[in-house]
Amino acid sequence: MNLFVIGLGYTAQRFVELYGNAFAGIAGTTRSEDKRAQLAPFDVDLFDGTTPGAATLAKAAAADVVLISVPPGPGLDPVLAAFGDATTAGRARRVVYLSTVGVYGDHKGAWIDEDTPLAPEHDRVRARVQVEEAWRGRIGDRLAVLRLGGIYGPGRNALVELRAGRARRIVKPGQVFNRIHVDDAAAAIMGAIRRAQGGAWNIVDDEPAPPQDVIGYAAALMEIDPPPELPFDSADLSPMARSFYASNRRIRNISAKRDLGLVVAYPTYRAGLDALWAAGEGR
Template sequence: MSSFSKPRILIIGCGDIGVRVAEQLSQSHHIYALTSQKARFQELRAVGATPILGDLDKPDSLWRLSGLAQTVIHLAPPQNTGHRDCRTRNLLRILAQGSQAVRRLIYVSTTGVYGDHAGAKVSEITPVKPQSERAKRRVDAENTLRMWAPAHGVTLTILRVPGIYAENRLPVERIQSRTPALISAEDAYSNHIQSDDLARLICAATYHGKPQRVINTCDGGETKMGDYFDEVADAYGLERPPRLPARDLEKLVSPMLWSFMRESRRVTNTRLAELKTPLRYPSVAIFLKTISKNP
């Protein structure tokens, strides 16, 4: 199929996950990837994407996106301050101007929008209660998209993503540095998805995402954070991290890390079946067996 006759997809925020998505879709689609760095052009072309120079913080630089593609995959995080996601607003203003209308938009959000539930289970119908500024910006982005999409005839799929891991995204350095974890009685549940699985699910959403639908894109595991660190340490033949009570650990870690460690929830993934894409790694333990450094 000629690249000119292929359906067009625009990826916003083409980092590690975006590159994996581009690799998977480039055979069947013409992929455009927004980047603010010319230095990344060669990398993006190597995975079959056409790089587009622009910066979500500079609306005047985004004019090339107008009318470019009927499907948009929005992976870009909000800016680092404030309660509103200005980047998403800048993007939507440009997309609304195109003569070729956007028909589908996949937004990759975060399970952080649920906030702390003291270890209780949450689902897609659980009301959001963001506690950190970054989570509040994500909720703002979701709400902005939910208002914009129906008004423009766009099928919106929101994928809420937990902690992403891969061989190059494991807490090995943290474990080697002997950063403590919480004692089990005070530890928080963490939720995960493997990078390649996430990329496959994003690709699946371009075909199977239902209109105005939220999907928790996680493996459904119920592992406490300290146990996760222990699993990684065992796989790499490292000493497990020490454990401390919350009152002692809070004094040793950054406020951002502490906010992650204190939010505890078990995220269910029953809607994941809608994407018709079984996980290759339904648990961290299964993935770690494939890369274990421990003889």
């Protein structure tokens, strides 16, 4: 199989690191020349949301698997506009689109699954729904949508944030989030590629939990005092950060385990942080 990755960011790079040996050839795109230089071992072209070059489109058309890891922009999705024709007419038997659990909206802490109607509350997640629907309309069952929880892993976790002095313990009573370790997200991508049919799956851990608990547990591992609790209502947050707290839901991952063969290596934030701490994160 040949793999083409549109947006070699954190999750996509980890997927290639862990599962790259499954592919005969790997190519992809990134947004900037600086990032391209950092990805020098890979066959990477620039894609800034405008029209890609003919050689880049040819790589997309020749791929057996296309992984899309780029958030939608305003208006027509730039990835769909740029690569839609090449991917639709190309040889890809599977297109994996990395989406977000934010598409479900707020459920006031109730449990939800893939049968829950989508109810995006903000333009950013409404755009995600539109992109999911647009790709499904283009390629039908060749599409696998993975709706990811909050991604963490090496270099991007509460331990690192605490050590850098950036962590805040914001408290909104009753608020919980699902998370997913980047290695489990990568395993889900591979499961979607191996599956004969497409679909949509929630890729989350087993235990939705309050965000302040994660910071508190990381601080305990580091044997430091956690930052003081900060009430949500008085916290100085960006509009995007505040939007994360607007939705409260507990998300089931049963379908991903059944359909994709996903075995969650880090079923709780504690298991994930334990492993990261043991690997030297935050020290």
